[in-house]
Amino acid sequence: MSSIKLKDISKYVCKNVNLEIFDKELLVLLGPNGAGKSTLLNIIAGLIDYEGSVFFDNKPVDGLPANQRRIGYLFQELNLFPHFDVAANIAYGLKMQKRPQNEINAKVEELLQIMKIKKLSSRYPKELSGGEKQRVALARALANSPRILLLDEPMNSLDYRTSKHLRTEFKILQKKLGITTLYVTHNFYEAEEMAQRIAVLDRGRIEQIGLPKEIFFHPTEAVNDFIGAPNILNCDYCNRLSFGLVEVKCGDISLVVSSEREKIKKVAILPEDIYLSDIRPPGPDVNRVKGRLTEIEESSPTVCCTVITGKNSLRVKLPQEIFASMSLNISGEVWLILAPRKLKIISDSE
């Protein structure tokens, strides 16, 4: 397999980008639209000219054309060849490398099985669903046994459930194949779910590289602007309710979080992941907090509210139209719901 090193890469918005992806690592490149993520992938793939150097396994590959770099690349639009059926799409790279027909057939068969698309082999791309196309595109990218896999926001067009399912499957497959992978997304939660490490790219500069939790709990100022500064609560007391569920108390706030660890130091949540209501919400009283609204900051298309609850202060971000639909006043009583799925934790062992 292979490590990737980018040294002083400049092209379009990217200026002097330095980045290292370790052998067999899954690194997620996170950044807003126009940050230069796809440009970096195209540079690694050798599809565009650039300034600087790209190394695979510490050997420069700048002079190597795209068809000799042994890269698997999943484009955002997937770009399955519409005039080939599924099997022919997967076999395309092997045919171009003039592999013997029996070897091509065996490899295609193997990939159809791994990706669970055997029954689709004679279908054309227009006859496939979004998730099925995803699997075919991945099988095609893996057919040539690439040393590096590049994925450019591949789950963008899929619904939440399908993309979550595919992400989990892909993560397992990546680990099994041990293939160095660079995965591009603009979604922090997707990045956090997939990554061994995250590199945050903004306006063509790498702003921060680290473990997902490091990025979330200790974001640099530039990263804060992009993912939003999280609300971080220090935990005073932890009580394990059952396996996988822990009750934590952070000042006056009592929360139930999903964790296998008993000792939790900090809990964090992004302002846009807290729901705010001017009336007491119906349903069980879990992860709901009553507070007092102290500040309203309008900046279209969102409104940022600060809510004081005991010794804690929480920032909440909500869309303008939802804000306008409620009667919210400074010093008025409000209720907050902290979505358990969106709560991030730091335990004692981290």
Next chain:
Amino acid sequence: MGRNFLSSLIRVLIGFSAGSIAGLFIGIMMGWNNLANKALNPIISLIYPIPALGWLPLLMLWFGIGEILPIAIIFICSFFPILYNTVTGIKNVDKNYIFVARILGASDLKILSTVVVPLALPNIFTGLKLESGMAWRVIIAAEMVAIPTGIGALMMKAESLIRIDIIIICLIVLGVMCLSFEKFFAFLEKKLTNRWR
């Protein structure tokens, strides 16, 4: 009637095939290679607006009144529209398909033959369908004006003999041939692209 029809048919087949193949070949070259496009586009843009029959006096002087004359007219009539449709088709192929093929190890020639040309087929067939009918319209006009054989010439003779029946039969044959040629290419297009479009 039969001999005249056969003369027109052979002229259309040869002229249209030669014009289409040349248009296709140069169109692929111009669509794929920017340098070829830049070099040839100004000349072709200048010649393209001239109607095929406008060339008739010049071609008569060059080739005389023989079989080459109608074939050359049909060649000119077919060449330019098919060239433009091919250039458009090739240029409209999403660059990412080319990138994917390149990453998967395909050479330029393979990318062209396995990805770009097949994906440009719908555009190419639009040109072929339109121009196959147009070739018949142009050959009739050329035969009426300058060539002594063929359906067009027969219609002119029938007109001087006041044989309305022959004129009507010739018009029916012309209509059927235009339609058959267009339908043939529509069928071929459906056969080649319907499964994946």
